[in-house]
Every structure is written in structure tokens, then in C-alpha cells.
Amino acid sequence: MGRAPQDQAELSSHIRLCIESGYEAEIDSYLDSDEYQQKFGDNIVPYYQGAQSQVGSKQVGYNRTLSLYQGYAGVDSAFKGSRLVDEVASNQGGKIVLPSKGGRLGISKDATVKTFKILVKGAKFDAPRRISTTEYIVPGDRMSPQIQRIHRAGGKIVSITEVA
Template sequence: MSILTASDILGTEPLELRPNYTEDDLQQIIRAVYRQVLGNQHLMEGDRLSSAEAQLRNGDITVRGFVRAVAQSSLYQSLFFHSASQYRFIELSFKHFLGRPPQSQEEVSEHVQIYNEGGYEAEINSYLDSDEYAQSFGENIVPYPRSIRSVVGLTNETFNRTFSLLRGPANNDSSNNNARLISSIAANLATPIKPIAVGNGANYDNTGKRFRIAFSSKQGAARINKFSCQERVISYDQMSKTVQSIHKSGGTILKITEVVS
């Protein structure tokens, strides 16, 4: 077994669509966007966004516009929104669009709120219209896992969490719909780098903390559009199972905070 290296992940330098590009250059950019935004998903010919590709070729949209088209597509929603938990969707959105994992529970909670108030489109646009995206990729650089290198403003822990999300070039992001980082982010614990063949990198020592999960839940079939806000105090060991249970019952996690004695 071997540890994934930065060169295994990036392979090449960041790709930019420059003026006077050739058709080969354009196709390389298009393939890179699909690979990054769709999480290394195998793409059938019929899945390609031919209209958006034509707009990019004609100069009607930039690479950022093409990324947005892929992210707003029914294909992206079917792979990462409808079939995954809310936390998994958010952590993958950070990976796909900003090239890094979430850094804190506050950051995750902020995106839960954006989705709850504005819906799917607003949540996607919150990444693509952010200052961070503009400063990192501009209009014509394909997003890439930038946090495997030293980046100003990102903690060293971001590096470890990025490796936990990537898990090697042979994997695709739709193969596991469970959130991988929720426990370490909520508990503010380190995420160890582990060999690719061993689990998902989520192995921690600190099990003594307790956490309060605030969530909304449906009140029953007779009042399907009515939601109630609830709280549950759990141990660290119960975190993953509790989160999965809430999501499976149709609930939405609003906030996770540590209980301080």
C-alpha cells in the first residue's frame, strides 16, 4: 500500500483557456471541467452538455460559465444532490468548485442556511460567485484541488482533509454518498492521512466530547409540509450514525456545536 502523493492527484499544472486556443486546447479544458466538477465520474457521450460546450467554443461563456452549467445540470444534481446527504453534497461542492474541503462547522452551517433560504441554484452560485473562486481561478482556469499545496489562508488541516476527500484517481465521488468529514469538522479534530486501500481516512482518538445537533424534521405524513426544530445531544462515537439517521428520515441538520461542561 502507498500514500497518495500530490503528483498523483494533480498530474499537470492548472489548466487555463488562453486566447487563440486550438480545438485540442478547448477539448482538454472541457474534459478537465467534467473530470473536476463531476468528481472523476465516467461520462457517457449522451451526458455531455453540447449546448454549453458550443457556448464556450463561441466565447459566449467563460470557463467559469461552463463550470456553472455543469454544476446546475440535471446530471450533477442526480449524482451529488438527490442521491447524497446534505453534508456530503456540501463537502463535495467545496471540493468541486473551490478545490478544498470545508474548514469549519461554521462554514458548513453557512451553506446549510444558504440552501434552506435560496435553494439549489443559490447554493451553487455561492461558490462560483465568491471572491475565493475569483481569486483562485478567475474566469478561465479550471478548478483543481489547490489545497494539496500550501495556500495562504488555509490551515494545514485542510491538506489532510483534501486527501481524505480525493482518495485516489481511480475513485469517483458518486461511489460513496455518506459525508466523510462531518465528524472531524464538527469536533475540530485532525484528519489523519491513511493509505488509499484503508477505509476513508476517518479514524480519530478523541471520543470524550459531546455535541448538540439542531435539526428540522417532518412532523408526519398528515402534515408533510410542516417541520419542527429539534435538538439531540450525542457523543462523538454516535455522530456519523445520528447524522445518517436524520437524513434518512427526511430531516435537515441546521447546526452542530460542542457541548461544553
């Protein structure tokens, strides 16, 4: 549906359907629902929608969706247990936790003052080399031009690590 469960009744109905009629019937109940058809139809892959304010939606749905959303590269197997079972069962909203802990969603303000080491394999510029890998120490504000030069010269970037 692109959102977290609204309440215990919604969750219970899907659990009951899965137990009584099987997994396929439970999945079909989502795909055949009016809500799913209005949001996605037959040709759109479902995506997160509960992280936006919507007319007629409960505030708790917004909080729960944000607690499930992990960003574009998120994976469910990174979590050992349920993140919503207590909230839904007790009909309470939880604390909103931002999707990426410790990671950056964009360019950091301090990235330009840091220095990075770029390890390159197979570049064809500079003098002829006998070694197959080359290291470049680059200030953060010069990363893009250096990466462009490496790619133009046919080099393959093996790693980029922060030095200072």
C-alpha cells in the same frame, strides 16, 4: 473551491443558504466568491488545491482535502457516507489516508520481475491464423516493446493480467 471545508461555520453558512435560497443560490455563492475568482476565474475548471501548503490556510484543511482526494479516476459514488462530517462538526483533524488503496500510482519496483498475459484480438503478424485472438506471455520488463509491436501490427489489446 478545490479544497475541503475549513470549519463548521463555513459549512453551516452554505447549508443555511441552500435551505433558505435554494441550490442554485448556494452554487452561485461559490462561483461568485473572491476565493473562487482568484483561484479559477471564469475560464478554469476547478481542481484540487488544498493538498498543497498555502499561506494563511489551516493545517486541518490540508488533512481534510487529502481524505477527500481519491486520485484522478476517483468517483464519489464509491463512498456510502460522508467522510468529513464528524471531523468538521467536532473541529478536529483526521488521519491522512493515501488516495489509492492497493493500486499503483506508478511503476512498481517489482513489476519487472512479474509475468503478464496479454490477450490480443486481430493482430496481423506471425503466420496466418484461423483464430481471432492470440495470447502472449510476457515478462514485466518486456511489456512496453511487446505492446508497441501489437499496436504496430494492428492488434487490439483485450486484457492484460498478471500471471506470476
